[in-house]
Amino acid sequence: MRKSAVEALGTRAAILDRSVAIASMEGLEGLTIGRLATELSMSKSGVLGHFGSKQALQLAVLGRADEIFRAEVWEPARPAAPGLTRLRVLCEAWVSYLERQVFPGxxxxxxxxxxxxxxxxxxxxxxxxxxxxxRERLAKEVRRAVDAGDLPAGTDPGRLVFELLGVAMALNHATQLHRDPHAATYARQAMKARLG
Structure with a gap:
């Protein structure tokens, strides 16, 4: 790869990393080309040239945030045995990700x-x-756990995933809005109780 192409990829990565941090706190609509240009000591056209439009930037930022989420939550659980074991590891990594505030917002x-x-x-x-x-990743592990007999036969994967999402969203809310120091403990207890 030519040096200029490597530099362009590095610049794009720097723009995305800064954009993720801003959007985490101020929303995707809070991203402006002007602000990014100022913070990264670039021209507006230099920032825009990497994405083409604000919407393309927003979509790229979502992609970068997804990479971070997968590295924080999915990758630690991937080596675990499929089913209930992996589901428990996923839930712990998920709580840890929220507790550690991987994204500032x-x-x-x-x-x-x-x-x-x-x-x-x-x-x-x-x-x-x-x-x-x-949701489908979680539901797949629930179905595997049911098939293995680790969760009751009548377990509805959709409902269980809905409940786990509810706990995670409550944790996010309690941590971000209320700065509740007990929120992660409550979330772990709720998920553990639901998974048996």
Whole structure:
């Protein structure tokens, strides 16, 4: 790869990392090309040249946030035995991700969902697709746990995933809005009780 191409990739990565941090606190609509240019000592056209439009930047930021989430939550659980064991590891990694505030504004995707859930378009669709993929990942492990007899035969994967998402969203809310020092403990207890 030519030096200029490597430099361009490095610049794009720097723009995305700064954008993720800003959007985590101020929302995807809070991203402005001017602000990024100022903070990164670039021209506006230099920033825009890497993405083409604000919407393309927002979609790229969602992609980068997804990479971070997967590295923090999915990758630690991937080596675990499929089913209940992996589900428990996923839930612990998920709580840890929220507890450690990997994104300064809390869960990036919860914030993006609140920002875009009633606004049709490609950004909303991308947020929904990521939630759908996460829900399906969890449901797959629930089904495996049921098939292995580790969860009761009548367990509804959709309902259990709904409940786990509710706990995680409550944890995010309690941590971000109330700075509740007990929130992560409560979340762990709730998930443990639900998973048996």
């Amino acid at each position: 809390g869960c990036f995707f919860v914030a993006a969902a609140h920002e875009f859930d009633g606004r049709p378009g490609p950004v909303r669709d991308a947020v929904e697709a990521r939630f759908d993929a996460w």
